[in-house]
Amino acid sequence: MPSRLSATRFAMFLCGCAAFLPLYATQGILAELAQSFAVDARHVSWSITATTLAVALVAPFVGVLTRRWRQKTVLVVAALLLSLPGVMLACANDLESLLLWRFVQGMLIPVIFATSVAYIGERWQGAMVTEVTSLYVAGTILGGFAGRFLTGLVTEYLGWREAFVLLAMLTLLIGLSIHWLLPGGGRLIESNLTHNRISMLRNRPLLAAYLVGFCVLFSQIATFTYVGLHLLAAPFNLGVAALGSVYAVFLLALVVTPIAGKLAGARPPAHLVLAAGMLGLLGSLLTLLGSLWWIVLGLALSSTGVFLAQAAANAFVTSTAKHNKAGAVGCYLTFYYLGGSAGALLPALFWERWGWPGCVPLIMSAQLLVMLIAWFGWQRSDADHRAHRWCRE
Numbered sequence: 001m002p003s004r005l006s007a008t009r010f011a012m013f014l015c016g017c018a019a020f021l022p023l024y025a026t027q028g029i030l031a032e033l034a035q036s037f038a039v040d041a042r043h044v045s046w047s048i049t050a051t052t053l054a055v056a057l058v059a060p061f062v063g064v065l066t067r068r069w070r071q072k073t074v075l076v077v078a079a080l081l082l083s084l085p086g087v088m089l090a091c092a093n094d095l096e097s098l099l100l101w102r103f104v105q106g107m108l109i110p111v112i113f114a115t116s117v118a119y120i121g122e123r124w125q126g127a128m129v130t131e132v133t134s135l136y137v138a139g140t141i142l143g144g145f146a147g148r149f150l151t152g153l154v155t156e157y158l159g160w161r162e163a164f165v166l167l168a169m170l171t172l173l174i175g176l177s178i179h180w181l182l183p184g185g186g187r188l189i190e191s192n193l194t195h196n197r198i199s200m201l202r203n204r205p206l207l208a209a210y211l212v213g214f215c216v217l218f219s220q221i222a223t224f225t226y227v228g229l230h231l232l233a234a235p236f237n238l239g240v241a242a243l244g245s246v247y248a249v250f251l252l253a254l255v256v257t258p259i260a261g262k263l264a265g266a267r268p269p270a271h272l273v274l275a276a277g278m279l280g281l282l283g284s285l286l287t288l289l290g291s292l293w294w295i296v297l298g299l300a301l302s303s304t305g306v307f308l309a310q311a312a313a314n315a316f317v318t319s320t321a322k323h324n325k326a327g328a329v330g331c332y333l334t335f336y337y338l339g340g341s342a343g344a345l346l347p348a349l350f351w352e353r354w355g356w357p358g359c360v361p362l363i364m365s366a367q368l369l370v371m372l373i374a375w376f377g378w379q380r381s382d383a384d385h386r387a388h389r390w391c392r393e
Contacts, residue, residue, distance in 0.1 A: 008123070009135050011181035012116060016139020017146070018079045018174045019112040022086060022105050022167055023051060025147040027225050028243045029155045029163070031232050036160070037095040041229060042348035048225060049344040050099045052217075054106025056337035060330040062114035071119045072182050078111040079175030086168030090161040110333070117329075134258065141253045146170075152244025205320050206328055208377025212273065212313045212370055213332050214339035219280060219366040220306045221343030222359060227287055227299065230356035236292055249300040256307045270378040272312035277371035280305035284364045288357060309370055316378060 026033060026047040034044040069077075085101040085108075092098040120132050147167060154163035224247070231238045231246065238246075279301045286298030313332065321328030343366075350358035 007181045008183060009132055011178050012120060012132055013135045013139040014174050014178050014181070015075060015079070015112055015116040016136040016141075017143035018082065018171055018178070019109050019116070020140040020143035021147045021171055021174070022082065023055075023109055023147065024048065024144060024221075024224075025151045025164070025167055026102070027221075028148050028152040028228050028247065029160050029240055030225065031229060032155055032160050032240060033095075033098070037098070039095055040348075041226075041351055042345075043095060045225060045344045045348050046095075046099050047102050048221065049341040050102040051106035051109070052221070052337045052340035052344065054103045055110050056334045056341065058107050059110040059114065059333040059337065062111050070184070071115050071122070072179075072184055074115045075112060075119065075182065076175055076179040078108050078115070079178055080172060082108045082112070083168040083172040083175065086164055086171055090164040090168070113333075114330075137257055138254055141250060141257070145247055145250045148247040148250075149244040152240040152242075152247075156239050156241040203320075205378055206317065206331070208373050209313050209317050209320070210332055210335035211373050211377075212309065213336035214342075215366045215370045215373070216306055216309045216313065216339065217336050218339040218343035218346075219363050219370070220303070221340045222347045222363050222366070223284070223287075223299065223302055225344055226347050226351050226356060226359045227295070229351065230287075231292070231295070235290070238292075246296060246299065249296065249303050252300060252304055253307045256304050257311065268378075269312040269316040270374045273309050273374035273378075274371050276305040276308035276312065277367050278305075279308070280367040280370075281364055284360050284367065288360055305367070309374075312374070 026044075030041060030044050030047070033047060034041055037044065082105060085104040088101045088104075089098060092101065116136055117133075120129060120136065124132050150166060150170075151160070151163040154160075154166055228243050228246075230236070231243055232240070283298040283301030283303075283305065286301065287295045289295065289298075314329075317328050317332050347359045347362055350362055
């Protein structure tokens, strides 16, 4: 039995890897894709926008699948199917084909995400939910890093088409492993992700949380997409493999996320977002310096701020949504990935005119908005909650 339980937990870790392995895979190879298709950065940045936009559109409605099929079936089939658009990406002869298959990837990714969360909530209880969820989150972190790093490494020495084939084969292997490790059974879950969504948008504190999520992923995607183009150019002239190594700063999340989760419970979420925003602003400023090491430090600070703000927003949403937590999380994910879509696309207008120094003020504006929205949108909710609690006592 213990070994079976360990296998199940590892399967959830692999689900996280599968979901995030292809999500940002093109982020470090935009220059190569632009050269291959004879387009500029503004057009090729759609390779990120197409995927995150599909995630945002599909995420709220994934629960419909678990009404008809078992969760293991949904997870395995989605992971296996995710390898197919990966192979088709390698065969893309024009940018339109590439964007189509990136969009298809984005439609499958939230299926794995939402169903994994539902599976964890059904199979485990109490403290075990937090433990297994942490394993899943660790898988998403490792998958996100590996997708960027392996794509850059293989692109430099073989080519971007071979990189997509490798990711597709890894995804297929992960899907087969999930099938082998994950036990069957599990009931059909009636999802309420689409229930009463309009009322959630009218809830001002929750709407503030959704906007925080939008700005958080906007700043992260904008930073790591366009700083990559900055580092590939003179005077740094990094290769795509070396650029892939820079993305190792995301591995800080393996340390920061558990700490952020504890801080989110000990301090008001708005306070944590203020600290996250300050880290992000400082990190953005450091990326303007001429030293690679200062830039890497700035990226590390910025990514740490993102993880802190994300933990605070998640804690706020789950504590504020009283009657439909799953639906509130679905709304949050939609805004979150819409922000990522905008973060990949909008800075291209600034990049074409002013390069990286032109993108930084836009990113810092989003980081500042995160702080302002949380402070003015959440403080009243926290005060009302404390007053209500005092009156009851």
